[in-house]
Amino acid sequence: MASWPAIGSLLYLSILGTIVAYTLYLRLLKVWGTARAGLYAFISPIIALAAGAWLFGEVIGPAGIGGAILLLLAAGVALSHSAKHSPKRT
Structure with a gap:
């Protein structure tokens, strides 16, 4: 049981x-839409990293900072790519 x-x-x-x-x-x-909603996969790990440090005193090392930077860069690339190729709304 x-x-x-x-x-x-x-x-x-x-x-x-x-x-x-x-x-x-x-x-x-x-x-x-799919492009902007998919950014959740890039942003949620950064939020989890910050919440762990703030709420539980977890130490953020160089690997965590580097990973967060890479995720932010990936989110920026995804946003810029989707903005260029999305249909124009009126």
Whole structure:
């Protein structure tokens, strides 16, 4: 038999981590479009890095800083590429 904290964690991840998050992502796709919504994959690790340092006192080393810089550069390239090739809205 699993412990109550394990069951609670599983329910939390199943409901909030999957159902709610996926629903929000699909709505974001509808409102922002695929290119801008896909930037979530580049930005969320930076937010997690900052939250870990702020909330839990995690140390951000050179590899973390370098990774964050690379993710920001990738997001910039994706935004500039999608802006050049997106259809004009009126």
